[in-house]
Amino acid sequence: MARTPKVGVYICHCGINIAHTVDVEEVAGFAGRLPHVAVARHYTYMCSDPGQNLIKQDIEELGLTHVVVAACSPLMHETTFRLACQEKGLNPYQFEMANIREQCSWVHAAGPETTEKAKQLVASGVSKAILLEPLAEREAEVTPAALVIGGGVAGIHAALDIADAGFRVVLVERGPALGGRAMQLHKTFPTLEPVAGLIAPLIARLLGHPRIEVLTEAEVTEVSGYYGNFEIEVAIRNPQSAICNLQVGAIIVATGYDLFDPTALPEFGYGQYPEVITGMEFERLAAGGEITVNGKTPQDVVFIHCVGSRDAHRALPYCSRVCCMVTARQAHEIQQRLPEANVTVLYMDVRAFGKGFEEFYDEVRREGVLYRRANPSEIIRRGDKLIVRAEDTLLGEAVELPADLVVLAVGMTPRADTEKLAALLRLSRSPDGFFMEAHPKLRPVDTATGGVFLAGCCQGPKDIPDTIAQARAAAAAAMVPLMRGKVKVEAAVAFVEEELCAGCGVCAELCTYGALALHPVRGVMTVNPVLCQGCGACAMACPSGAMNLHHFTFDQVMAQVDTLVGHLS
Amino acid sequence: MSNSDFEPRIVAFLCNWCTYTGADLAGTSRIQYPPNVRIIRLMCSGAVDPVYVLKALLDGADGVLIGGCHPGDCHYQTGNYKARRRVAILKETLRQMGLEEDRLWLRWISASEGQRFADTITEMTAALKAMGPNPMRREWAV
Numbered sequence A: 001m002a003r004t005p006k007v008g009v010y011i012c013h014c015g016i017n018i019a020h021t022v023d024v025e026e027v028a029g030f031a032g033r034l035p036h037v038a039v040a041r042h043y044t045y046m047c048s049d050p051g052q053n054l055i056k057q058d059i060e061e062l063g064l065t066h067v068v069v070a071a072c073s074p075l076m077h078e079t080t081f082r083l084a085c086q087e088k089g090l091n092p093y094q095f096e097m098a099n100i101r102e103q104c105s106w107v108h109a110a111g112p113e114t115t116e117k118a119k120q121l122v123a124s125g126v127s128k129a130i131l132l133e134p135l136a137e138r139e140a141e142v143t144p145a146a147l148v149i150g151g152g153v154a155g156i157h158a159a160l161d162i163a164d165a166g167f168r169v170v171l172v173e174r175g176p177a178l179g180g181r182a183m184q185l186h187k188t189f190p191t192l193e194p195v196a197g198l199i200a201p202l203i204a205r206l207l208g209h210p211r212i213e214v215l216t217e218a219e220v221t222e223v224s225g226y227y228g229n230f231e232i233e234v235a236i237r238n239p240q241s242a243i244c245n246l247q248v249g250a251i252i253v254a255t256g257y258d259l260f261d262p263t264a265l266p267e268f269g270y271g272q273y274p275e276v277i278t279g280m281e282f283e284r285l286a287a288g289g290e291i292t293v294n295g296k297t298p299q300d301v302v303f304i305h306c307v308g309s310r311d312a313h314r315a316l317p318y319c320s321r322v323c324c325m326v327t328a329r330q331a332h333e334i335q336q337r338l339p340e341a342n343v344t345v346l347y348m349d350v351r352a353f354g355k356g357f358e359e360f361y362d363e364v365r366r367e368g369v370l371y372r373r374a375n376p377s378e379i380i381r382r383g384d385k386l387i388v389r390a391e392d393t394l395l396g397e398a399v400e401l402p403a404d405l406v407v408l409a410v411g412m413t414p415r416a417d418t419e420k421l422a423a424l425l426r427l428s429r430s431p432d433g434f435f436m437e438a439h440p441k442l443r444p445v446d447t448a449t450g451g452v453f454l455a456g457c458c459q460g461p462k463d464i465p466d467t468i469a470q471a472r473a474a475a476a477a478a479m480v481p482l483m484r485g486k487v488k489v490e491a492a493v494a495f496v497e498e499e500l501c502a503g504c505g506v507c508a509e510l511c512t513y514g515a516l517a518l519h520p521v522r523g524v525m526t527v528n529p530v531l532c533q534g535c536g537a538c539a540m541a542c543p544s545g546a547m548n549l550h551h552f553t554f555d556q557v558m559a560q561v562d563t564l565v566g567h568l569s
Numbered sequence B: 001m002s003n004s005d006f007e008p009r010i011v012a013f014l015c016n017w018c019t020y021t022g023a024d025l026a027g028t029s030r031i032q033y034p035p036n037v038r039i040i041r042l043m044c045s046g047a048v049d050p051v052y053v054l055k056a057l058l059d060g061a062d063g064v065l066i067g068g069c070h071p072g073d074c075h076y077q078t079g080n081y082k083a084r085r086r087v088a089i090l091k092e093t094l095r096q097m098g099l100e101e102d103r104l105w106l107r108w109i110s111a112s113e114g115q116r117f118a119d120t121i122t123e124m125t126a127a128l129k130a131m132g133p134n135p136m137r138r139e140w141a142v
Helices: A024-032 A049-060 A074-087 A103-107 A112-127 A153-164 A180-184 A195-208 A281-289 A325-339 A357-366 A420-424 A466-484 A507-512 A536-542 A556-569 B017-030 B049-059 B079-096 B114-131 B133-138
Strands: A006-012 A035-044 A066-071 A095-099 A138-141 A146-147 A168-172 A212-215 A218-226 A229-236 A242-248 A250-253 A257-258 A277-278 A302-306 A341-349 A370-382 A385-393 A397-403 A405-410 A410-415 A451-453 A485-490 A493-494 A517-518 A526-528 A547-549 B008-015 B038-043 B061-067 B103-106
Touching: A006 A049, A006 A112, A024 A035, A024 A066, A024 A112, A024 A257, A024 A385, A035 A049, A049 A066, A049 A074, A049 B114, A066 A074, A066 A112, A066 B114, A074 A095, A074 B103, A095 A103, A095 A112, A095 A138, A103 A112, A103 A138, A112 B038, A138 A212, A146 A153, A153 A180, A153 A195, A153 A212, A153 A466, A153 A526, A168 A218, A168 A229, A168 B038, A180 A195, A195 A212, A212 A357, A218 A242, A218 A547, A229 B008, A250 A420, A277 A281, A277 B017, A281 A325, A281 A405, A302 A357, A302 A397, A325 A341, A325 A357, A370 A397, A397 A507, A451 A466, A451 B061, A466 A485, A493 A526, A493 B049, A526 B008, A536 A547, A536 B008, A556 B008, A556 B038, A556 B049, B008 B017, B008 B049, B017 B061, B017 B114, B038 B114, B049 B061, B049 B079, B061 B079, B061 B114, B079 B103, B103 B114
Parallel strands: A006 A035, A006 A066, A066 A095, A146 A168, A146 A250, A168 A212, A250 A451, A277 A405, A302 A341, A302 A405, A341 A370, B008 B038, B008 B061, B061 B103
Antiparallel strands: A138 A485, A218 A229, A229 A242, A257 A410, A370 A385, A385 A397, A493 A547, A517 A526
């Protein structure tokens, strides 16, 4: 290193989020006494403009060589502070963050132990920071095309937006037809429009689009490469079965959902009584002309909410967000078409939170649909009727409701193949099993894998407008690299110290990306920095210590261990 | 030092994509756990050099946790399997050195398992309290 390090340390209060449990003044005082620290400050919000200005001013006036911010997780604000450093000519890789919020102030009570932990995390950060070296950010060319997985409402919208913007799109649909689950729906809520009529023109536009290639009965079987340049293998499983290889710059996952299988809850008698059907089966019944059950017009119709939903012990812990309104629309349909019928909805709570939802729910009740807050216990047959037994939870008494037709509002579940696709695309899943977004609040369409975006119900239950909103957001996010034509390539990649390398090749055998090769003349290993993803497996395995990982070097990590264990005693 | 007032010192090497994010989620969910752990962020559990673990234990840390993605979920495809093989050998090394092998824990904790991360730290702190201080701490004292 050319110059003696001169470190600036900044402790964030995060309002009271950190300052409430950590004595930030004490931490700043401690940091100021650490070796090579030229200045240590604490401030209400380091990420605010005045907070960032403190850093920028110090870089200029004190000539800082490294900056450490002790605040939230680096996954939250590392980019913010890196950019602030860069603005004042400091290499962004000479910045380090100490996570004293998510991993300290939010998980421990106020007290000296928590402040002590914060101090040690700061000391660990500083000991790494003084060893950080400037790294050059590289850029890679982007293949100007996108892959959309799933041909439902989400996939269609994402594909159309990207193609309309001028890029080539390949849409892969597992089934034989496009339109997804929405095509199985009879009408929308609360607007009562036939769904097929809304989707069919979109499918026609998709199929006729000059820049969209649609592969049906096809499945993604292999994904390699990286952000900007993915290599995809698609297996087509129709009579002309074939293997297709594609190159794309971005991927949108829009694989949709499955439905909860109510046979898991035998008390509802689904599969046992033909008069018990799911909400989705009702859609077919309603779309098919006259509504009859066993050849007769039903007189008593009972809808049951939350079948399998909001039941952490036996089924799904979450709410599927659409079933309340789907049921209201279906009850309305029965009430309109069979005015003589008695229509009862057994509910736990009614969640009518969307635009026009509450108004529609009110209207359906005014029409004569009886909403009864009840907890159903079982369905039995008595004569030619079914009897729904339940506890009316407002009256606190057991009730029996006769029924000719029972409709179960089953919720949405992650598709059965979610796990397989998660492994292919290196995606995480939420506790509910759906694909997980990069941040639950701030990055709802991104994933932890750069260049892979989520749209629609594969990320969690949604209605049609929410699905389309997310699909078009995912399309916009995917178009950023496609339009720019370049993406930043990870600068924290592996490197070789040639004088130590014996060219044994152990590292190359471990590398998943084929990023390491023996130099034919010099007899040492070389790193392809575009292929290297910076995992560090090679560095750890190198018997002579020649392989190393930028930004997480052996010396940097050892300095952190040394500081932490040293400070512990 | 009696075991009742002994506070174990844990160094945790967490992979960026799963366990580090899981530890962040424990934070955003405000799940409380003992303040006995100090986290070092690495990109992958497969990048945990055995030397890091040995240094921490020889210098007197009472326990080391390596946290990675569940099998099949590794962001780099196979890093966690590399970590698993390495831990198996490291435990053998610890035994030969006369250290309890249970001072080293390897756990798969995903980005959505904040509770599991907090539970792991709570359990590990309790287990190390029961085990007592790292004997190396005394041996290395001058």
